[in-house]
Amino acid sequence: MNTTPTCINHLGIAVPNLEAGLALWRDALGLPLERIVEMPDRGLRIAFLPCGPTTIELIAPLHDQSEVSKFLAERGGGLHHVCLQVDDIAAASDHAALHGLRMLGEGPKLGAEGYPVRFAHPKTTAGALVELLEKSSG
Numbered sequence: 089m090n091t092t093p094t095c096i097n098h099l100g101i102a103v104p105n106l107e108a109g110l111a112l113w114r115d116a117l118g119l120p121l122e123r124i125v126e127m128p129d130r131g132l133r134i135a136f137l138p139c140g141p142t143t144i145e146l147i148a149p150l151h152d153q154s155e156v157s158k159f160l161a162e163r164g165g166g167l168h169h170v171c172l173q174v175d176d177i178a179a180a181s182d183h184a185a186l187h188g189l190r191m192l193g194e195g196p197k198l199g200a201e202g203y204p205v206r207f208a209h210p211k212t213t214a215g216a217l218v219e220l221l222e223k224s225s226g
């Protein structure tokens with residue numbers, strides 16, 4: 089089984105609010121805004137700005153109990169996670185786990201992009217949050 093990631097699917101950037109994030113990434117840096125998705129169950133609003141084969145995802149909180157609130161309180165925003173695209177998330181998760189990564193949750197969940205995703209615990213990735221996303225490269 090080939091567990092080599094095929095590309096960086098997206099970079100997740102935490103922002104205190106989408107307006108400030110869009111002023112930087114869309115208006116100043118020129119990336120197109122593709123769409124905005126609300127995920128109330130995770131307390132998030134996510135803006136998708138494609139850049140070639142990858143996407144910048146701006147992650148903003150809907151309230152102060154959101155999945156990104158602790159990160160924002162500690163760091164004020166910035167690079168939140170790197171998402172590697174893989175063909176087989178189960179195989180890639182098992183492979184990473186064999187090499188000492190702690191994969192979060194019981195298994196993949198459906199991410200904001202509509203594909204199965206799974207995060208690794210940042211304490212096992214030298215401080216960088218890593219997400220795997222399953223999407224066929226073929």
Ligand code: CO
Nearest residue numbers: 098100171219
């Ligand atoms: Co992500």
